[in-house]
Amino acid sequence: xxxxxxxxxxxxxxxxxxxxxxxxxxxxxxxxxxxxxxxxxxxxxxxxxxxxxxxxxxxxxxxxxxxxxxxxxxxxxxxx
Numbered sequence: 105x106x107x108x109x110x111x112x113x114x115x116x117x118x119x120x121x122x123x124x125x126x127x128x129x130x131x132x133x134x135x136x137x138x139x140x141x142x143x144x145x146x147x148x149x150x151x152x153x154x155x156x157x158x159x160x161x162x163x164x165x166x167x168x169x170x171x172x173x174x175x176x177x178x179x180x181x182x183x184x
Contacts, residue, residue: 110135 112120124134152159 120134120138121131124131127134129137
């Protein structure tokens with residue numbers, strides 16, 4: 105095994121120690137498991153999956169992000 109040094113805030117260190125005692129695991133074993141779980145979890149949320157129930161639920165033009173006519177007056181002062 106390779107030995108690494110990690111700096112943790114005191115509160116996080118205390119949480120890890122309590123969890124290790126509660127699970128009857130060593131501090132190092134708990135840290136290794138947490139790191140592996142974090143790496144295996146992937147990176148972020150797939151927004152397509154998270155918002156699948158809402159896709160197509162609204163009304164209006166579907167091309168607002170690419171329709172230059174829509175953005176033409178944005179940022180200009182309105183007549184009062």
